[in-house]
Amino acid sequence: MKNYLTLLLITLLFIGCSTKQEEIPKKTITKQSIEKEKTAFDYLNGFYDDDLNLALEVFKKACEKSSKKELFKDVCNNSYNSTNGKSFFTNNFTPKVLVSNTGDKGLITGYYEPLLKGSRIKTDIYKYPVYKTPKDLITIKNKKKYPHFKQFRYKAKIKNGRYVPYDTRAEIEEDNDFDIICYVDDFIDLFFLQVQGSGRVLLDSNELINIGYANQNGRKYSSIGKKLIDDGHLEKEEVSLQTIRAFLKQNEDKIDEVLNYNQSYVFFVEKEQTATGSLNVPLVAKRNIAVDRKYIPLGMPVFLETTNPKTQEPINKLVIAADTGGAIKGEIRADYFFGYGKDARELAGLMKEEGRLFMLIPNDVVID
Incomplete structure (x- = not known):
């Protein structure tokens, strides 16, 4: 992978x-x-x-x-x-x-x-920053005990003594103290x-x-390509790395919204x-x-x-x-x-x- x-x-x-x-x-x-x-x-x-x-x-x-x-x-x-x-x-x-x-x-x-x-x-x-793996990122070993974490690929962190799903992209970008x-x-x-x-x-x-x-x-x-299609910014037939990149460069005010999707x-x-x-x-x-x-x-x-x-x-x-x-x-x-x-x-x-x-x-x- x-x-x-x-x-x-x-x-x-x-x-x-x-x-x-x-x-x-x-x-x-x-x-x-x-x-x-x-x-x-x-x-x-x-x-x-x-x-x-x-x-x-x-x-x-x-x-x-x-x-x-x-x-x-x-x-x-x-x-x-x-x-x-x-x-x-x-x-x-x-x-x-x-x-x-x-x-x-x-x-x-x-x-x-x-x-x-x-x-x-x-x-x-x-x-x-290009981040290294966060020290608080945990891969849950006991999958049978925590089956509901399957949707999160058994990735978690500990909060108030309990496993919780790890942060989203937006949360990571907003607040972290990772090694770089x-x-x-x-x-x-x-x-x-x-x-x-x-x-x-x-x-x-x-x-x-x-x-x-x-x-x-x-x-x-x-x-994000599908999002740009659904939002009417691009046609399905024209979506490629080049067209997505061009849209983001021309619409910098939408970068966070699109990438955090x-x-x-x-x-x-x-x-x-x-x-x-x-x-x-x-x-x-x-x-x-x-x-x-x-x-x-x-x-x-x-x-x-x-x-x-x-x-x-x-x-x-x-x-x-x-x-x-x-x-x-x-x-x-x-x-x-x-x-x-x-x-x-x-x-x-x-x-x-x-x-x-x-x-x-x-x-x-x-x-x-």
Whole structure:
């Protein structure tokens, strides 16, 4: 999850905030979302034109975490001595197209790693704090005793000797005494950093630091994109990162109202490595996706067929499922990681394309 990274741009439109799902048990995969018939690799558009050696390297990196699961243990062991991506994937996996009750196509969105400008010291320019996890934020362990905290993801604080839901975004912004990583120069960019779940900050000392998701206040994500639609400020068809950002910049008197509509608040930690997803391995631009792990286990190779939102050219890539996100729900649903920087932000902001997903299932796995 954008353990959120990712979080994720469609969260601006509908829902957000990652939630943990149950792991797929051992060497079985549910068949409810998989076409029964095998799919030949020749059926995957552009599969043999892809850089399968690079895909193999990304898979090996994912195996540092996923090989602990019985599902991937053998195939990960096979990967370590492999150097030819084409032969490795075709000899060890069987492609199967994901399907839903509406067919074999679903929504593919995009996310990216933001770059912000900041300082370790608060100034007139750098005045918006990037908070660490508050010391009074508690994750309730005894879930059976406090079932009503499920709606708050079991996040709480103690007030007058009792658990109470943790503060909303507005309450956090209004009054707190949290530890701070740094200060940034743009309040809106800070909000989008929370949506993405990780990013980089270029400090005024020229130091570039990596920050990642640490925790969340437990409040439900409410889409500011949907609010702008409901309030008549934007049409549904035109909503994107770019149009939301432009509206907020042009209507600064509405910034607090719009952003506080989303009560969810993300806290960060400074990290040595760049963006990592829920699998806790560094994300690779255009080689990783966020998925609903109820249907696709993390670490699974997935062949993605979709379209570039800017050029309308095909995107046919073998990617690795390495992240999750609250807006990423359903069988045929993925968030494509575009990488870092301005170009990545533009493409991720525009990405709302139709696509197909083919899981490459290890040959020794039983489809139950």
